[in-house]
Amino acid sequence: MRESLTKRGMKVLGIVLIIYAALVATHEGEFWPFSIYPMFSQAGNPWTRAMVIDVTDTDDELIWQVQEPGNLHGRPVPVRQYGVDQIDYSNFMSKTENWTSDRMDAVLAMFGSHNLANRRWIAAKVHGQMIGRDSVAVEVLPWLLLTEDGVYRNPELPESDYIRRPE
Amino acid sequence: MKKIAAHIGDQLFEPERAQTSGERIFFKLFELFVVAYTIRFMWEWGLYTQLRNVEVVLPLGLANYYNSAWLFDHNLALINAFIVTALLCAAFFRMGPKWLYMLVMVLFHIQYVVRFSQGEIPHSQNLIGMSVFCFAIGAWFFPAKSEIPRFVMGSIIFFIGLGYTAAFFSKLIGTGINWYDGRHLWLWISEKSIDILSREGVYSPNFLQQMALGSTAVASVILLIGWFTELIGFTMWWKKLRPYTTTLLIAMHFGITLTMNIRFDAFVMQLILVGYPWYKLIDRFQLREPLFFKIEYENQHRAE
Numbered sequence: 001m002r003e004s005l006t007k008r009g010m011k012v013l014g015i016v017l018i019i020y021a022a023l024v025a026t027h028e029g030e031f032w033p034f035s036i037y038p039m040f041s042q043a044g045n046p047w048t049r050a051m052v053i054d055v056t057d058t059d060d061e062l063i064w065q066v067q068e069p070g071n072l073h074g075r076p077v078p079v080r081q082y083g084v085d086q087i088d089y090s091n092f093m094s095k096t097e098n099w100t101s102d103r104m105d106a107v108l109a110m111f112g113s114h115n116l117a118n119r120r121w122i123a124a125k126v127h128g129q130m131i132g133r134d135s136v137a138v139e140v141l142p143w144l145l146l147t148e149d150g151v152y153r154n155p156e157l158p159e160s161d162y163i164r165r166p167e
Numbered sequence: 168m169k170k171i172a173a174h175i176g177d178q179l180f181e182p183e184r185a186q187t188s189g190e191r192i193f194f195k196l197f198e199l200f201v202v203a204y205t206i207r208f209m210w211e212w213g214l215y216t217q218l219r220n221v222e223v224v225l226p227l228g229l230a231n232y233y234n235s236a237w238l239f240d241h242n243l244a245l246i247n248a249f250i251v252t253a254l255l256c257a258a259f260f261r262m263g264p265k266w267l268y269m270l271v272m273v274l275f276h277i278q279y280v281v282r283f284s285q286g287e288i289p290h291s292q293n294l295i296g297m298s299v300f301c302f303a304i305g306a307w308f309f310p311a312k313s314e315i316p317r318f319v320m321g322s323i324i325f326f327i328g329l330g331y332t333a334a335f336f337s338k339l340i341g342t343g344i345n346w347y348d349g350r351h352l353w354l355w356i357s358e359k360s361i362d363i364l365s366r367e368g369v370y371s372p373n374f375l376q377q378m379a380l381g382s383t384a385v386a387s388v389i390l391l392i393g394w395f396t397e398l399i400g401f402t403m404w405w406k407k408l409r410p411y412t413t414t415l416l417i418a419m420h421f422g423i424t425l426t427m428n429i430r431f432d433a434f435v436m437q438l439i440l441v442g443y444p445w446y447k448l449i450d451r452f453q454l455r456e457p458l459f460f461k462i463e464y465e466n467q468h469r470a471e
Binding site (some may be wrong): 004005006007008009010012013014016027029030031032033035036037038039040041042043044047049050051052069075076077078079080081083084085086087088089091092094095096102103106107109110126129130133134136138162 | 172173175176177179180182215219221222224225227228231247276279280283285286287289290292293294295296297299300304308309316317318321322325330331333334337338340341343346350351353354355358360361362364365366367368369380383390395
């Protein structure tokens with residue numbers, strides 16, 4: 001009886017392992033909760049994250065300028081205060097390839113347009129990469145202007161930056 | 168191969184060890200921990216989905232085969248949370264059919280792919296997910312009171328060890344032997360600093376981050392220690408090594424929290440629970456306080 005637990009247990013684990021391997025192999029390493037745990041597996045690559053900057057009191061000619069995180073033309077907006085998950089927001093910004101009007105409105109919906117009453121925010125992409133052998137360069141690229149009335153693209157960027165794969 | 172499998176099986180399931188009341192009590196407490204976290208995740212994910220999810224950015228798991236966006240509205244994610252809560256209560260008290268945990272697993276998976284359709288693939292909930300899966304398999308194939316604790320705990324330990332060692336190889340394959348180059352850590356620290364700045368509105372590096380950013384060697388050593396710890400994750404399969412490996416893994420998670428501001432609360436708590444033989448402590452307490460356990464023992468016999 002006791003012996004059979006080991007035997008049957010390993011048999012069941014073996015079958016589960018086969019299913020596990022088949023599912024992660026056919027789903028790019030992830031079929032929750034099965035995973036090959038690829039986090040941080042590709043080291044040294046440039047990255048893109050996102051942040052929100054309050055530019056209500058910033059001059060119009062400055063809001064679209066590329067900036068550094070330590071020298072922003074405005075105040076960083078703590079997204080958690082608005083119930084938004086930073087990781088979700090960041091991925092939404094960095095992984096969206098076609099910025100249709102629905103996608104742009106979705107950013108506004110994420111924060112709630114009522115939170116922008118009499119304010120204007122920049123939804124910015126932040127890029128980081130190694131420069132040379134011993135330093136990391138980080139730049140903040142203003143991407144969308146969010147106001148209570150709507151969402152606007154950065155006029156200084158070409159259309160092709162917002163629509164990667166025309167339908 | 169058969170001999171190796173039998174040896175690992177003996178280490179994981181310990182068939183020679185007699186079951187004690189300490190083990191039964193610990194197992195029920197552990198099950199409560201898993202059930203409580205599952206209910207918490209179901210409601211957290213359901214609420215977030217209902218309030219925030221608008222479009223599917225990244226389809227995961229079963230969501231590759233249907234449009235998961237239809238679960239964003241009409242409180243469907245919350246209804247799913249309610250159903251799972253009810254099913255878990257029944258499964259915890261062993262009421263209903265033995266496939267209840269399997270049904271919970273499917274609904275839990277659906278809630279995960281709906282909630283995390285926004286582009287990020289978090290792993291901090293994977294251990295709870297794997298535990299529910301092991302309960303599902305255990306309840307179905309090893310329902311006997313004497314077998315289910317051994318199978319569930321043994322299989323969870325198996326998948327934890329496998330996961331860490333798989334993570335080591337993912338890095339080796341994804342980057343190569345130079346993965347531990349400290350400059351890679353610089354990039355991750357700068358990346359996470361933006362996440363913190365955006366989330367909180369302020370960011371300042373802590374002491375360990377300053378040390379890592381100040382020296383490639385220090386940053387490399389930090390990565391190398393973490394990477395090595397992942398490699399030896401599978402040594403958890405051996406019961407004598409398990410507490411030591413677990414301690415190293417917990418230390419590694421604290422290191423990740425300090426260097427990259429990523430917290431693994433449920434992960435670490437579960438490591439603490441499965442990595443050490445807590446049942447021995449309960450058994451020892453039972454010897455010292457027999458009266459306390461007499462009530463438990465009598466209740467159990469009455470139930471049987």
